[in-house]
Amino acid sequence: MSISVQASRSPGLTAVEVAERVRDGRCNDVPDRAGRSVTDIVRANVFTRINAILGVLFVLVVSTGSIIDGMFGLLIVANSAIGIVQEVRAKRTLDRLAIVGQARPMVRRGGVAAEIAPHDVVLDDVIELGPGDQIVVDGDVLEATGLDVDESLLTGEADAVHKPVGAPVLSGSYVVAGSGAYRATKVGQDAYAAKLAAEAAKFTLVHSELRSGIDTILKFITWLLFPAGALIIYNQLFASGQSWRPAVNGMVAALVPMVPEGLVLMTSIAFAVGVVRLGKRQCLVQELPSIEGLARVDVVCADKTGTLTENGMRVAEVESLGAADPSAVLAALAADDPRPNASVAAIGEAYPSKPGWACTATAPFTSVKKWSGQSYGEHGNWVLGAPDVLLEPGSETAVRAEQRGATGLRVLLLAASDRPVDAPDAPGRVSPAALVILEQRVRADARATLDYFAGQHVAIKVISGDNAVSVGAVAGSLGIPGGDTPVDARTLPDAIEPLAAAVEAGTTFGRVRPDQKRAMVTALQSRGHTVAMTGDGVNDVLALKDADIGVAMGSGSAATRAVAQIVLLDNKFATLPHVVGEGRRVIGNIERVANLFLTKTVYSVLLAFLIGLCGVGSQLFGFEPVPYPFLPRHVTIAAWFTIGIPAFLLSLAPNNERARSGFVRRVMLLAVPSGLVIGTMTFTSYLIAYAGPDATETERIQAGTSALLTLIIIAIWVLGIVARPFVWWKVALIVGSVLGYVILFTVPFTQHFFALDPSNPALTGAAAGCGLVGIVLVEVGSRITRARLRTG
Missing domain, CATH: 1.20.1110.10 (Calcium-transporting ATPase, transmembrane domain)
Structure with a gap:
C-alpha cells in the first residue's frame, strides 16, 4: 500500500479564526440528535x-x-x-445518552489536537482521522498515511476507497485503515452528515x-x-x-x-x-422498535473481541525466534503508529522506549489483510500480524503459534520482510523474528448472558477475525456448544445456500473477513432467522448495518455506534438480556x-x-x-x-x-x-x-x-x-x-x-x-x- 503525506503538518485554525467563523455562522450547527422537537x-x-x-x-x-x-x-x-x-x-433520555455516545472528532487548532463535539466544528477546521473514525463534515484530505475510507453507508459499495492528499471525503463515511487529516469544506446543513443524522438517529415508532x-x-x-x-x-x-x-x-x-x-x-x-428504563442502564436505543426487535431475535452473532472479551490487552510474553532482541523493533512499530489498535497499544505500553529510527514507508492494519508494517531503511522492513496469514501453513512457527493460540491467547507474529511494506506485492517473503503473546480477559458477565440466551432458545454464533483456534478456546471456556470445534472462515463457501447451511451447523468462526460477517448475517436471514449482531470494531460495521438488530459497544468505533440500533454505553454485554x-x-x-x-x-x-x-x-x-x-x-x-x-x-x-x-x-x-x-x-x-x-x-x-x-x-x-x-x-x-x-x-x-x-x-x-x-x-x-x- 502506498503512503502519501503532506510535506508540512497543518497547525489548524487559531482561536481568533475560530471565533470569527462562529460569529459569522460558519459552524456545524446541526442538532446533536435528530428527532421531533417538543413542539x-x-x-x-x-x-x-x-x-x-x-x-x-x-x-x-x-x-x-x-x-x-x-x-x-x-x-x-x-x-x-x-x-x-x-x-x-423518552426524548430527553435519548438526547442525553446520544451526547455520551456521539462521535467526537479530533480537531487540530493552534497546533494542538483535542476532541470536541460535532456541532463545535467550524469551516476550515483541520480534523484528524484514524481507523474507526467517522467523518463528521465534508472536506478535502490534507495529510494521508495509507488512508482508506469506507463509503458504503453513502454509496452501498462495500470496497474501501483509497484517499490520497487532495481527495474529497464525505460525512457519513468512516476510516477503515490508515490515518490522516482533512480540512472541513462544508459544515452544518451543507454537509452530508445533516441528512445522514436525520435518518440514523431518529426517535421513531415505525417498522x-x-x-x-x-x-x-x-x-x-x-x-x-x-x-x-x-x-x-x-x-x-x-x-x-x-x-x-x-x-x-x-x-x-x-x-x-x-x-x-x-x-x-x-x-x-x-x-x-x-x-427510559433502558436509559437508566446506559443503553441508548436509537430506534424504538429495536426494543421489540431484539425480543424476537432467534440468533445472536457475537464478535469475540470487545463483546465476549474486554477491550484492553496486555503483553503476556514475547517469544523470540531469532538471535536479535525484538524489543527495539516492537517499540518503533508501536510508537510510529498514529492511531494504534488495542494490540499495538498493548505493545506500546510494554515497550515505551522508541529507538528513534526514521520511518520510510507505512502499511496500516486492515481487517482484510490482517497485518500492518513499517519500513525503516537500513533498520529493515517489519510486519506485525496474524501468523496463519503471514506464514506457510504447517511450518514450525505456524504450528507453534497455533498451539499458543489454542489456549485462548492472541498471538501476533513479528517478522522481517524482504521488501518495503508499501510494495505492491508486500509483505513478500518474511522471516519470523518473534511471537507476541497478548492476553484478553473474558468478560465476567459473558457466561451468564450466554446462558440466558441458551435458556431462551436463542442460538449464539461467535464470529471473529481472530485465529479460529484462539476464538474456539474462548468460546469453549464460556461453555458455548460447539465452541471447541471452531471453523476457519477461509474454508467457507461464498454462495448463500451452502454458506447458510455451514453457519447454521457451526457456532464458532475465526478469520472472518468484514464482508464475510455481512454475508453470514444475510445467509442466516435467508433461512428465516431474525438476527442480532453485536460488535465494536470497524470490521463489524457492514454486518451491524445488515442485521435485523445491530448492537454496538459504547467504547467501539464511531462508525459502529452510528449504524447500530442499540448502543451499550457502559460496554456491558450483560445489558442485552434487559433489552x-x-x-x-x-x-x-x-x-x-x-x-x-x-x-x-x-x-x-x-x-x-x-x-x-x-x-x-x-x-x-x-x-x-x-x-x-x-x-x-x-x-x-x-x-x-x-x-x-x-x-x-x-x-x-x-x-x-x-x-x-x-x-x-x-x-x-x-x-x-x-x-x-x-x-x-x-x-x-x-x-x-x-x-x-x-x-x-x-x-x-x-x-x-x-x-x-x-x-x-x-x-x-x-x-x-x-x-x-x-x-x-x-x-x-x-x-x-x-x-x-x-x-x-x-x-x-x-x-x-x-x-x-x-x-x-x-x-x-x-x-x-x-x-x-x-x-x-x-x-x-x-x-x-x-x-x-x-x-x-
Whole structure:
C-alpha cells in the first residue's frame, strides 16, 4: 500500500479564526440528535384522528346541555397529556445518552489536537482521522498515511476507497485503515452528515411488527365504524322517534366506545417507558422498535473481541525466534503508529522506549489483510500480524503459534520482510523474528448472558477475525456448544445456500473477513432467522448495518455506534438480556391491552348494529324500534375499571413471555368471540328489561342499568382472562375493579350522578343471569382459542 503525506503538518485554525467563523455562522450547527422537537411532540399527540372524533362527539353532547355526559372528553386531555409526558421523557433520555455516545472528532487548532463535539466544528477546521473514525463534515484530505475510507453507508459499495492528499471525503463515511487529516469544506446543513443524522438517529415508532399489526386492526375497525355508525344515527334520529337531545346522547354513547382510543397511546407509552428504563442502564436505543426487535431475535452473532472479551490487552510474553532482541523493533512499530489498535497499544505500553529510527514507508492494519508494517531503511522492513496469514501453513512457527493460540491467547507474529511494506506485492517473503503473546480477559458477565440466551432458545454464533483456534478456546471456556470445534472462515463457501447451511451447523468462526460477517448475517436471514449482531470494531460495521438488530459497544468505533440500533454505553454485554426483557414486556403487555380495547370495540359495534337493525326493521317490517340503552356517561364508567385503569397497569407490568409472531391473529381470536358474547348478552338483557316506547323515565334508567350490569360482569371476566396467569397484584386489580363498580351501583350519590338504578330485583337478577351465561360462553371460547393457538 502506498503512503502519501503532506510535506508540512497543518497547525489548524487559531482561536481568533475560530471565533470569527462562529460569529459569522460558519459552524456545524446541526442538532446533536435528530428527532421531533417538543413542539412536534405536542402537536402529534394533540392533533390525532381519535382526538378529532372524540372532540366532535364531545361538542355534540355539550350542545344538548348534558355536561356530565361529556366526561369522555377527559380522554382527549388524558390521551394527549400522558402521551406528551412519556414521549418527552423518552426524548430527553435519548438526547442525553446520544451526547455520551456521539462521535467526537479530533480537531487540530493552534497546533494542538483535542476532541470536541460535532456541532463545535467550524469551516476550515483541520480534523484528524484514524481507523474507526467517522467523518463528521465534508472536506478535502490534507495529510494521508495509507488512508482508506469506507463509503458504503453513502454509496452501498462495500470496497474501501483509497484517499490520497487532495481527495474529497464525505460525512457519513468512516476510516477503515490508515490515518490522516482533512480540512472541513462544508459544515452544518451543507454537509452530508445533516441528512445522514436525520435518518440514523431518529426517535421513531415505525417498522415494527407490533405497530403494523395494530395499524391493520385499526383499518379493519374503521371500515366497521361507518355502517355501524350510520345505523345507530338512523335509529336514534329517525326510527326511535326520540327528541333530538336524547337521540344525540344515545348516538354519541354508541359511537364513543367503538373508538379504541387508548390502544395506540398505550403502545407508545410502553415503548417510551422501555426507553427510559433502558436509559437508566446506559443503553441508548436509537430506534424504538429495536426494543421489540431484539425480543424476537432467534440468533445472536457475537464478535469475540470487545463483546465476549474486554477491550484492553496486555503483553503476556514475547517469544523470540531469532538471535536479535525484538524489543527495539516492537517499540518503533508501536510508537510510529498514529492511531494504534488495542494490540499495538498493548505493545506500546510494554515497550515505551522508541529507538528513534526514521520511518520510510507505512502499511496500516486492515481487517482484510490482517497485518500492518513499517519500513525503516537500513533498520529493515517489519510486519506485525496474524501468523496463519503471514506464514506457510504447517511450518514450525505456524504450528507453534497455533498451539499458543489454542489456549485462548492472541498471538501476533513479528517478522522481517524482504521488501518495503508499501510494495505492491508486500509483505513478500518474511522471516519470523518473534511471537507476541497478548492476553484478553473474558468478560465476567459473558457466561451468564450466554446462558440466558441458551435458556431462551436463542442460538449464539461467535464470529471473529481472530485465529479460529484462539476464538474456539474462548468460546469453549464460556461453555458455548460447539465452541471447541471452531471453523476457519477461509474454508467457507461464498454462495448463500451452502454458506447458510455451514453457519447454521457451526457456532464458532475465526478469520472472518468484514464482508464475510455481512454475508453470514444475510445467509442466516435467508433461512428465516431474525438476527442480532453485536460488535465494536470497524470490521463489524457492514454486518451491524445488515442485521435485523445491530448492537454496538459504547467504547467501539464511531462508525459502529452510528449504524447500530442499540448502543451499550457502559460496554456491558450483560445489558442485552434487559433489552430482551423490555421487548417482551412491550410485546406481551400490548397484546393484553389490545385484547381489552378490541373486545370493547367489537361489542360496541355489534350492539350498534343490533340496535340499528331494529330501527331499520321497524320501518320495513313493523318491528318496534329500540333506543340505544346507554348514556355517554354509562360507556365512560364501563371502561374505567374494565379497560382504562387495568390497561395502563398491565401495559407497564413485568412480562417474560417469549415473543411470538402472529399478533393480529391471536388478538382477534380472543377479542372477537368475547366481544360478540358481550354485545349479544347485553342486548338480550336490555330487551328483557325494556318496557317499550311508553316507559317512564325510571323504567328507562332501570333497563339501561340492567344492560350495563350485564356488560360489566362479562367484561370483568374478560379482564381476568387477559390478566392470567394470576399474581397477587393482578388479583388485587380485579378485586379493586369489582369494588369500584359495587360503589358506583350502590352509593346513592353515584347512582344519581351516573343515572343508575339497580333497585328492581327482577331486572337486576335477569341482568346477573345474562352476565353468568356470558361468563360461561367467554370462558369456553377462551379455552377453545388457547387450544387452537397451542396446536398452531
